[in-house]
Amino acid sequence: MTFKPLLEEKPANKPIIIAGPCSAETEEQVLTTARALAGKGVDLFRSGIWKPRTRPGAFEGIGTEGLGWLRKVKEEAGLKVTTEVANTQHVFEALKHQIDVLWLGARTTVNPFSVQEVADALKGVDIPVLIKNPINPDFKLWVGAIERIYKAGITRIGVIHRGFSYHGETKYRNVPRWQLAIDLKREFPDLPIICDNSHICGRRDILQTVAQKALDLNFDGYMTEVHPDPDNAWSDAAQQITPAQFLEMKEQLIFRQPTTDNMEFLENLEHLRHEIDELDEEMLNLLSNRMRLAERIGEYKQRNNIAILQSSRWNEILERAVTKGKLKGLSEEFVTVYLKAVHQESINHQEKVMNQPRAEA
Numbered sequence: 572m573t574f575k576p577l578l579e580e581k582p583a584n585k586p587i588i589i590a591g592p593c594s595a596e597t598e599e600q601v602l603t604t605a606r607a608l609a610g611k612g613v614d615l616f617r618s619g620i621w622k623p624r625t626r627p628g629a630f631e632g633i634g635t636e637g638l639g640w641l642r643k644v645k646e647e648a649g650l651k652v653t654t655e656v657a658n659t660q661h662v663f664e665a666l667k668h669q670i671d672v673l674w675l676g677a678r679t680t681v682n683p684f685s686v687q688e689v690a691d692a693l694k695g696v697d698i699p700v701l702i703k704n705p706i707n708p709d710f711k712l713w714v715g716a717i718e719r720i721y722k723a724g725i726t727r728i729g730v731i732h733r734g735f736s737y738h739g740e741t742k743y744r745n746v747p748r749w750q751l752a753i754d755l756k757r758e759f760p761d762l763p764i765i766c767d768n769s770h771i772c773g774r775r776d777i778l779q780t781v782a783q784k785a786l787d788l789n790f791d792g793y794m795t796e797v798h799p800d801p802d803n804a805w806s807d808a809a810q811q812i813t814p815a816q817f818l819e820m821k822e823q824l825i826f827r828q829p830t831t832d833n834m835e836f837l838e839n840l841e842h843l844r845h846e847i848d849e850l851d852e853e854m855l856n857l858l859s860n861r862m863r864l865a866e867r868i869g870e871y872k873q874r875n876n877i878a879i880l881q882s883s884r885w886n887e888i889l890e891r892a893v894t895k896g897k898l899k900g901l902s903e904e905f906v907t908v909y910l911k912a913v914h915q916e917s918i919n920h921q922e923k924v925m926n927q928p929r930a931e932a
């Protein structure tokens with residue numbers, strides 16, 4: 572897939588900034604927000620018109636009437652507008668009202684039938700489309716949605732990282748799992764990726780930290796929910812901020828460039844990267860040696876008919892490594908993930924050894 576720039580007029584060295592209310596509630600609310608954001612470097616004004624809510628009874632969007640308000644945003648505030656579409660009717664209505672950019676929500680991306688319906692409705696239309704990640708951390712499903720839209724002839728595509736649902740204690744509304752975004756960048760370097768910090772955070776106090784983290788990871792921009800009276804918003808009140816708060820955050824965020832031609836920087840980088848390559852190689856050699864030892868243990872276990880998993884030993888290894896890791900500036904999370912992978916690989920090696928036909932004595 573080859574992608575054209577999402578917004579033709581946007582220079583590549585500047586972030587794509589999307590802001591606006593979670594939902595269009597009233598004409599006044601939409602226009603007040605838009606006026607406050609006009610001329611302030613916002614590229615797209617966002618607003619939900621149809622809202623897929625988790626449970627019935629919540630505000631499900633103002634519907635088609637709100638599209639007229641977005642048209643006024645274009646005329647009065649000079650801002651391009653974007654909204655979420657989830658079916659054929661949404662696409663037709665949005666196109667009829669000259670919405671500039673469409674987006675697919677997480678609950679649509681998760682369902683290939685819905686994505687295909689939107690893709691079919693978009694055949695022959697030249698409009699930029701943003702695709703949010705599916706609710707669950709399914710990389711292929713996200714890529715599948717991009718492919719479906721691309722196959723409909725849309726080439727101005729971007730993705731929105733809005734985090735993933737998670738059952739358990741977390742400070743986020745949707746956990747970021749940055750690795751998935753990193754994987755997407757690796758597979759599609761030209762595909763713009765935008766951080767929806769509002770949906771990742773679900774709260775105001777960490778919006779800036781999350782947006783900055785995304786920019787540090789070379790994201791192409793961010794999308795933030797902005798409302799003139801956030802506490803009284805009809806949807807997602809806890810995560811919305813006022814236009815003034817948004818503009819303050821925008822001022823403080825630092826947009827990182829993907830690279831530079833500064834020779835001194837490049838030389839230093841090359842030197843340090845060389846050292847990293849050497850250490851990586853050393854680590855691989857050490858890991859390979861560790862697996863050979865595990866295989867030898869496997870041979871003894873096979874002869875004595877002993878189970879591979881030795882929980883108390885494994886626990887001892889993990890606890891010691893976490894304590895030592897902390898002293899060396901390595902987080903408990905990292906040491907645990909790393910050692911679990913090593914332990915699993917060790918088990919795999921032992922399984923191979925132990926399930927080989929026994930050599931005759």
Ligand SMILES: O=C(O)C(=O)C[C@]1(C(=O)O)C=C[C@@H](O)C=C1
Binds near residue numbers: 865868884885
């Ligand atoms: O000590 C053992 O018995 C091993 O097999 C080695 C090892 C490891 O890789 O460290 C692997 C599996 C066990 O669960 C415990 C530890």
